[in-house]
Amino acid sequence: MIPLPERERILLGPGPSMVSPRVMRTMAAPVLSHLDPDLMAMMDELRGRLTAAFRAPEGSFSFAVSGTGTSAMETAVANLVGEGTRVLSIVGGYFADRLAGMSERYGGTVTRLSYEWGRAVDVDAVRRALTATPADIVTIVHAETSTGVLNPVEQVAAVAGEHGALTVVDAVTSLGGHPLEVGKWGIGAAYSCAQKCVGAPSGVAPITFSPAALERRVKARSFYFDLGLLEDYWVRRKYHHTICASLLYALREALLMVEEEGLEARWARHRHHHLALAAGVGAMGLSLLPPEPERLWTLNAIRVPEGVDEAAVRKRMLQQFDIEVGAGLGPLAGKIWRVGLMGASSTPAIILLFLGAFESVLRAQGAAVPRGAGTAAALDVLGGR
Amino acid sequence: MIPLPERERILLGPGPSMVSPRVMRTMAAPVLSHLDPDLMAMMDELRGRLTAAFRAPEGSFSFAVSGTGTSAMETAVANLVGEGTRVLSIVGGYFADRLAGMSERYGGTVTRLSYEWGRAVDVDAVRRALTATPADIVTIVHAETSTGVLNPVEQVAAVAGEHGALTVVDAVTSLGGHPLEVGKWGIGAAYSCAQKCVGAPSGVAPITFSPAALERRVKARSFYFDLGLLEDYWVRRKYHHTICASLLYALREALLMVEEEGLEARWARHRHHHLALAAGVGAMGLSLLPPEPERLWTLNAIRVPEGVDEAAVRKRMLQQFDIEVGAGLGPLAGKIWRVGLMGASSTPAIILLFLGAFESVLRAQGAAVPRGAGTAAALDVLGGR
Numbered sequence: 001m002i003p004l005p006e007r008e009r010i011l012l013g014p015g016p017s018m019v020s021p022r023v024m025r026t027m028a029a030p031v032l033s034h035l036d037p038d039l040m041a042m043m044d045e046l047r048g049r050l051t052a053a054f055r056a057p058e059g060s061f062s063f064a065v066s067g068t069g070t071s072a073m074e075t076a077v078a079n080l081v082g083e084g085t086r087v088l089s090i091v092g093g094y095f096a097d098r099l100a101g102m103s104e105r106y107g108g109t110v111t112r113l114s115y116e117w118g119r120a121v122d123v124d125a126v127r128r129a130l131t132a133t134p135a136d137i138v139t140i141v142h143a144e145t146s147t148g149v150l151n152p153v154e155q156v157a158a159v160a161g162e163h164g165a166l167t168v169v170d171a172v173t174s175l176g177g178h179p180l181e182v183g184k185w186g187i188g189a190a191y192s193c194a195q196k197c198v199g200a201p202s203g204v205a206p207i208t209f210s211p212a213a214l215e216r217r218v219k220a221r222s223f224y225f226d227l228g229l230l231e232d233y234w235v236r237r238k239y240h241h242t243i244c245a246s247l248l249y250a251l252r253e254a255l256l257m258v259e260e261e262g263l264e265a266r267w268a269r270h271r272h273h274h275l276a277l278a279a280g281v282g283a284m285g286l287s288l289l290p291p292e293p294e295r296l297w298t299l300n301a302i303r304v305p306e307g308v309d310e311a312a313v314r315k316r317m318l319q320q321f322d323i324e325v326g327a328g329l330g331p332l333a334g335k336i337w338r339v340g341l342m343g344a345s346s347t348p349a350i351i352l353l354f355l356g357a358f359e360s361v362l363r364a365q366g367a368a369v370p371r372g373a374g375t376a377a378a379l380d381v382l383g384g385r
Numbered sequence: 386m387i388p389l390p391e392r393e394r395i396l397l398g399p400g401p402s403m404v405s406p407r408v409m410r411t412m413a414a415p416v417l418s419h420l421d422p423d424l425m426a427m428m429d430e431l432r433g434r435l436t437a438a439f440r441a442p443e444g445s446f447s448f449a450v451s452g453t454g455t456s457a458m459e460t461a462v463a464n465l466v467g468e469g470t471r472v473l474s475i476v477g478g479y480f481a482d483r484l485a486g487m488s489e490r491y492g493g494t495v496t497r498l499s500y501e502w503g504r505a506v507d508v509d510a511v512r513r514a515l516t517a518t519p520a521d522i523v524t525i526v527h528a529e530t531s532t533g534v535l536n537p538v539e540q541v542a543a544v545a546g547e548h549g550a551l552t553v554v555d556a557v558t559s560l561g562g563h564p565l566e567v568g569k570w571g572i573g574a575a576y577s578c579a580q581k582c583v584g585a586p587s588g589v590a591p592i593t594f595s596p597a598a599l600e601r602r603v604k605a606r607s608f609y610f611d612l613g614l615l616e617d618y619w620v621r622r623k624y625h626h627t628i629c630a631s632l633l634y635a636l637r638e639a640l641l642m643v644e645e646e647g648l649e650a651r652w653a654r655h656r657h658h659h660l661a662l663a664a665g666v667g668a669m670g671l672s673l674l675p676p677e678p679e680r681l682w683t684l685n686a687i688r689v690p691e692g693v694d695e696a697a698v699r700k701r702m703l704q705q706f707d708i709e710v711g712a713g714l715g716p717l718a719g720k721i722w723r724v725g726l727m728g729a730s731s732t733p734a735i736i737l738l739f740l741g742a743f744e745s746v747l748r749a750q751g752a753a754v755p756r757g758a759g760t761a762a763a764l765d766v767l768g769g770r
Binding site: 001002004005007008009011013015016018019024025026027028029030031032033034035036037038041042045066067068069070071073074098101102105106193195201202203204221222223224225239240241242243244245246247249256318324329 | 714
């Protein structure tokens with residue numbers, strides 16, 4: 001029988017990221033049932049905290065889907081895309097493609113605005129697409145986890161709004177790590193996950209529907225993801241499914257930590273640590289896939305240097321140093337590593353640990369990486385010397 | 386802010402049931418990512434343990450859906466019921482109705498064989514229904530959580546088989562508590578949950594598809610519940626969603642405890658404790674909804690006596706004794722309490738605790754309950770005197 005892990009994994013893949021001991025401890029609390037008055041009171045609180053984390057407008061319905069980020073994606077789609085709904089899907093990565101495909105599964109008439117994987121979408125191209133093919137819904141991934149790219153969601157939502165379209169935003173890798181203003185930017189619906197910048201285990205997924213989105217909902221085919229039934233449960237305490245109290249405790253504690261840190265400070269932390277990592281990686285002679293202004297702070301897509309065995313590096317990082325980094329997805333398989341610095345994984349100590357281990361493993365693979373340069377460059381940014 | 390619970394809730398509702406400390410402790414283990422080789426090896430083990438728990442035939446695909454029992458229900462339906470699939474839904478309770486409704490959502494042409502809530506289905510009625518209206522799929526709830534009734538799944542699956550129909554079984558309240566033989570009985574697909582007789586927190590839901598069911602699958606509309614994609618992930622290690630390692634640890638430990646106890650011994654324990662509770666309740670002058678041979682061992686539907694305030698009793702049980710019991714659903718709201726004795730909640734100590742508290746609360750409500758009679762009758766069955 002495979003034993004439970006005896007050492008902490010340093011989770012630097014595209015998620016899950018590390019979970020702080022404070023959040024882990026909450027899961028040891030006694031289980032409450034899904035209809036327990038105390039749990040339902042916690043869920044009321046949680047709705048408020050989620051609305052705050054999303055910076056969603058008053059009247060939004062924010063809650064957590066009982067599943068992973070993908071289940072939240074499907075909840076957004078199932079309730080906003082029906083037979084014949086016109087969808088403009090902005091696709092420059094794996095998750096944007098998943099979102100477009102899901103919209104097709106739910107009967108949407110989907111137009112894909114495809115652009116280069118590794119770049120941000122051009123807002124003018126969105127404007128042209130919406131003029132050429134009017135849409136009810138625009139789907140966009142804020143932080144594309146497959147490419148390490150940040151998309152200009154604020155501008156895209158504005159353009160969509162001018163064209164009368166509702167914007168659905170995948171914020172799986174941005175909530176809690178990058179500025180996200182559901183209200184100010186006029187976003188219709190946004191969803192995320194627990195296990196990235198928020199800092200809890202996966203299994204419950206934050207989502208918010210603005211008042212405009214609530215008005216434009218369609219009849220959901222899915223029962224599990226039916227917004228009306230989920231509102232009945234979260235708001236009117238009518239049984240729908242048996243939510244996991246342990247995961248709610250963890251999500252709540254993680255959101256409390258987000259609040260204590262402050263969203264702005266948390267965004268700044270993610271940015272600062274990304275810059276340190278990027279400086280380190282650059283000093284090692286490696287480069288990131290997206291150009292500088294389009295880079296995520298939460299996930300770094302590092303190009304695999306010529307002649308280096310991508311999978312062997314990941315394997316050795318895991319076996320020798322207990323560090324997990326992610327592989328490329330789709331057309332980027334074998335071409336990039338994905339190194340996440342999210343939530344509790346975004347610390348100076350972890351950056352040093354990663355750069356040291358990465359240098360060692362790359363050198364063992366025969367790459368010409370200068371000794372100590374990565375760590376020195378990162379420390380310069382971190383202000384350590 | 387609502388504090389985390391400081392005392393253990395005695396969970397005697399329709400689920401979640403108690404989680405043993407041994408299972409709770411596993412959730413404190415370090416988080417592994419959804420693609421970590423160690424986690425995937427555990428998942429291979431888990432597939433085998435789930436096939437064993439379901440007594441599913443060789444070649445079955447058993448795994449856990451990343452959601453609650455309702456998500457497993459939708460996974461079964463989404464992959465076996467498509468546009469025009471002919472479904473005979475056997476409906477004598479809330480969950481059977483949910484299963485029928487879900488089949489309609491997925492495009493099935495559903496015929497409902499309705500029968501009295503609180504009774505088991507008549508096998509001859511199933512035979513007549515299948516003769517009158519041929520079906521591709523027969524849906525049946527093994528242990529109807531809303532009425533406390535056990536359905537004759539073995540006989541129904543045999544009749545369905547004679548008529549060329551595949552049987553889909555809701556085993557949410559039976560897996561680990563009542564005999565269930567997916568292979569021997571010729572069941573097509575069966576699903577359950579983690580938080581009842583299996584003894585883990587909710588959030589991952591066991592499911593099994595027999596080889597016959599795997600052959601008859603339809604194209605799923607849902608992405609999250611798409612069996613092909615879930616097989617890609619569980620078997621071929623291709624990313625689909627970020628499964629929660631903490632919940633898998635708990636489910637695995639709970640299944641290990643099921644194995645150590647032995648399925649037959651566990652079924653016998655649930656039966657023995659149900660008989661003790663039923664004797665106690667009977668001695669208190671109360672009665673159970675289903676007639677004796679149709680009663681669940683895992684969930685006791687106790688009729689609310691004339692003149693007693695059903696909700697007040699539940700509230701007082703919770704506030705004074707930390708004991709949760711369930712309310713009636715649908716047409717049974719206000720008419721029954723649902724008292725689960727499942728998994729770690731099925732112990733002699735908990736029966737005594739429940740009967741003592743129940744007597745006290747009923748007397749406080751003015752019910753004419755003889756002092757000590759319930760406990761005495763239960764102890765007679767338990768062999769305590």
